[in-house]
Amino acid sequence: MQLSVGHRRVAVHGRRSAAAPRHRLVDALAAAAGLGLGVVVGLAVSSESSLSAPGGGLTFAGRLTGLVGAYAMLLTVLLAGRLGVLERAIGQDRLVAWHRRLAPWSLVLIGAHTVLTVLGYAQRAGTGPLHEFWSLVTTTRWMLAATVGLGLLTFVGVSSYRGARRRMSHETWWSVHLYTYLGLALAFTHQITSGAAFVAQPWARTFWIALWLGTAGVVLAYRVLLPVWRSVVHRVRVERVTEEAPGIVSLTLTGRSLHTLPLSGGQFLHWRFLRRGMWWQAHPYSVSALPAGGRLRITVKDLGDHSRALADLPVGTRVAFEGPYGAFTADRAAGRRVLAIAGGVGVTPIRTLLEELPPGSAPIVVLRATHVDDLVHDDEIEVLARRRGGFVHRLVGSRRDVHMSAATLLALAPDIAQRDVYLCGPDGLTEQAYRAAVRAGVPADRIHHETFSS
Numbered sequence: 188m189q190l191s192v193g194h195r196r197v198a199v200h201g202r203r204s205a206a207a208p209r210h211r212l213v214d215a216l217a218a219a220a221g222l223g224l225g226v227v228v229g230l231a232v233s234s235e236s237s238l239s240a241p242g243g244g245l246t247f248a249g250r251l252t253g254l255v256g257a258y259a260m261l262l263t264v265l266l267a268g269r270l271g272v273l274e275r276a277i278g279q280d281r282l283v284a285w286h287r288r289l290a291p292w293s294l295v296l297i298g299a300h301t302v303l304t305v306l307g308y309a310q311r312a313g314t315g316p317l318h319e320f321w322s323l324v325t326t327t328r329w330m331l332a333a334t335v336g337l338g339l340l341t342f343v344g345v346s347s348y349r350g351a352r353r354r355m356s357h358e359t360w361w362s363v364h365l366y367t368y369l370g371l372a373l374a375f376t377h378q379i380t381s382g383a384a385f386v387a388q389p390w391a392r393t394f395w396i397a398l399w400l401g402t403a404g405v406v407l408a409y410r411v412l413l414p415v416w417r418s419v420v421h422r423v424r425v426e427r428v429t430e431e432a433p434g435i436v437s438l439t440l441t442g443r444s445l446h447t448l449p450l451s452g453g454q455f456l457h458w459r460f461l462r463r464g465m466w467w468q469a470h471p472y473s474v475s476a477l478p479a480g481g482r483l484r485i486t487v488k489d490l491g492d493h494s495r496a497l498a499d500l501p502v503g504t505r506v507a508f509e510g511p512y513g514a515f516t517a518d519r520a521a522g523r524r525v526l527a528i529a530g531g532v533g534v535t536p537i538r539t540l541l542e543e544l545p546p547g548s549a550p551i552v553v554l555r556a557t558h559v560d561d562l563v564h565d566d567e568i569e570v571l572a573r574r575r576g577g578f579v580h581r582l583v584g585s586r587r588d589v590h591m592s593a594a595t596l597l598a599l600a601p602d603i604a605q606r607d608v609y610l611c612g613p614d615g616l617t618e619q620a621y622r623a624a625v626r627a628g629v630p631a632d633r634i635h636h637e638t639f640s641s
């Protein structure tokens with residue numbers, strides 16, 4: 188058995204664990220993204236030849252915004268591309284947050300490209316913008332496809348605004364999101380056939396095509412091929428469904444060579460149960476017991492249609508999966524000692540995180556629940572914590588009675604400022620505990636949290 192809380196590979200009980208964060212690689216990828224932006228701006232500038240002509244300034248601005256917007260769109264897609272090294276080093280929640288922040292900018296830039304280019308061409312031709320737009324769409328090759336592509340991307344963007352998203356189910360929103368790929372595919376060809384930067388410079392055309400094909404390759408490999416391959420190789424099935432508490436069930440899953448999955452304590456996978464009415468949706472659930480003896484376990488609280496249906500899954504149901512993902516892992520800790528706070532079903536990643544803490548790490552675990560019935564796996568957590576020289580506090584009661592303040596945390600873990608803090612639970616509890624930990628003296632970069640909301 189080899190354990191580590193540093194940035195090294197971790198092997199526990201002969202199981203293959205995920206590689207630790209490769210910060211240098213992530214830095215290199217960030218530098219490559221910055222370099223790529225420089226090349227893209229250079230492309231726009233190097234292909235400029237008619238700045239002083241009528242409409243020249245607008246046309247140049249249109250070209251620049253188009254190229255930078257398309258490049259930003261590719262980065263947006265890559266951030267959500269489930270690229271293993273990024274998922275592991277940064278965490279899916281942060282990648283998704285960056286994806287959401289960058290996406291509106293790329294759309295605005297692409298929209299600006301359309302408006303500026305039409306205005307520039309109209310000025311050059313001495314016609315009105317609407318006339319020029321119609322002429323471009325009807326006479327220039329691939330321009331109609333690009334316009335439809337922009338419409339699709341805008342539709343996806345609008346559907347992702349919080350107000351719109353709240354009104355639709357996760358599955359509807361996800362299905363709409365798939366149109367991003369169609370939108371991008373439709374918009375691609377007009378760039379190569381009409382873009383001044385590419386028509387005149389073959390090397391630029393090669394660079395741009397490679398960039399787009401590379402992005403498509405990453406998406407195909409990590410979002411489709413790898414999950415299919417792993418699902419086929421591991422042949423996961425439901426072995427047992429156990430009721431843990433009212434509305435909470437555990438699924439014991441069996442499979443071939445599960446110990447070879449690069450899975451660390453605290454991580455989650457997207458699970459797809461291959462049953463009628465369920466196979467088309469994949470939901471994220473953290474592993475609540477790491478692979479051992481050809482089995483692993485997930486524990487799920489009934490929060491809607493999918494999670495509720497799991498209680499009635501027949502034994503033997505085949506399961507496909509995507510992942511593992513997540514950076515809520517023991518190797519993120521800067522120090523040896525840990526305070527872990529779990530609310531409700533947020534106990535699942537904390538339970539497996541404990542499995543990977545080294546002996547003598549004296550973890551302090553705080554389990555927060557409204558009712559005593561909601562405390563699931565607390566007996567297992569007690570055993571795992573005690574084996575490592577730590578202990579468990581149970582805070583049961585309503586929010587009015589139990590407040591997660593700095594004073595509470597200091598009373599439970601007087602040396603909290605020297606510990607890494609791991610938080611998982613409902614958003615309200617996680618935010619309250621985060622603020623309390625900061626006030627109790629824990630540096631923000633030593634507070635690690637997993638969110639169960641999308």
Ligand SMILES: Cc1cc2nc3c(=O)[nH]c(=O)nc-3n(C[C@H](O)[C@H](O)[C@H](O)COP(=O)(O)OP(=O)(O)OC[C@H]3O[C@@H](n4cnc5c(N)ncnc54)[C@H](O)[C@@H]3O)c2cc1C
Nearest residue numbers: 357470471472473486487488490491492493494535639641
């Ligand atoms: C990283 C992560 C780990 C999780 N681990 C666990 C766990 O170990 N145990 C557990 O009980 N729950 C876990 N969840 C929450 C679980 O994924 C949702 O409760 C479940 O997907 C709800 O689906 P539903 O159809 O039952 O409910 P719905 O009514 O469809 O949704 C309830 C809530 O879950 C969100 N949600 C629905 N589908 C998805 C999806 N495919 N991806 C992300 N969010 C979705 C919705 O936006 C909504 O906020 C985790 C969530 C995340 C993001």
